[in-house]
Amino acid sequence: MVSVVTIIYNIVEGVFSVFFGITDETLALLGFGVDSFVEVLSGIGILHMILRMKRAGINDVASRDRFERQALRITGTAFYLLAGGLIVGSALNLITGAKPETTTVGIVISVLSILTMYVLMTWKMRIGKKLKSDAIMADANCTKTCFYLSFILLASSGLYELLEIGWLDVLGSLGVTWFAFSEGREAFEKARSNELSCSCH
Known part of the structure; x- marks a missing residue:
């Protein structure tokens, strides 16, 4: 259930973030939205793993299968492409001095994301502890990445709305870039490892 909620939320968040990122010309919000869509790919891999656990038993699934490793490689590639695109943007x-028309939507979305990710993170930790599942606990820890990323968007959007300095939005997009690159690297590391663990910080 929690995995399905995470996927649905990321899709909705991604649609709104990308739409308003383009409409308001804010690169930080656009990058945040694309990141949400990439998180959907990761969420599908997690959902597949949890369904396997339900079928085989929580303690009988100790390694990733082919589908999960492939999902991680696709996710890692998407994160790297996002990071590269944001650097170019x-x-x-x-160079052009472009700046957003407004970052108000970025503030609203980031606050909603902070609240939602906190609830999801707490929910996953509770389930992971109850089932004594390292994999679910690892997924909860990975949700922290989205939680922290939301603060980056909130800071850049809030400061821009106050000061209207163009490079603040760029700084926010570079913050998203750093997280995207880190997530991409971690996805490939997990794809190479057969253990159900997470190296998210």
């Missing part, structure tokens, strides 16, 4: 915005 940030450079172009700095």
Whole structure:
């Protein structure tokens, strides 16, 4: 249930973030939205793993199957592409002096995301402890990444709305870039490892 909620939330968040990121010309919000869509790919892999646990037994699934490893490789590639695109976009915005029309939507979305990710993270931790599942606990820890990323968006969007300095939005997009690159690297590391663990910080 919690995995399905996570996937649905990320899809909705992604749609709104990408739409308003393009409409309001805010690169940080656009990058945040694309990141949400990539998280959906990761969420599908987690959902597949949990369904396997239900069929085989929580303690009988100790390693990733082929589908989960492939999902991680696709997710890692998507994160790297996102990071590369944001670096190019940030450079172009700095060169041209482009800046957002407004970042109000970014503030609203980031606050909603902070609240939602906190609830999901707590929910997953409770389930993981109850079932004594390292895999579910690892997923809960990975949700912290989205939680922290939301603070990056809130900071850049809030400061821009107050000061209207263009490079603040670029700084926010570079924050998203750093998280995307880190998540991409971790996805490939997990794909190479057969253990159900998470190296998220």
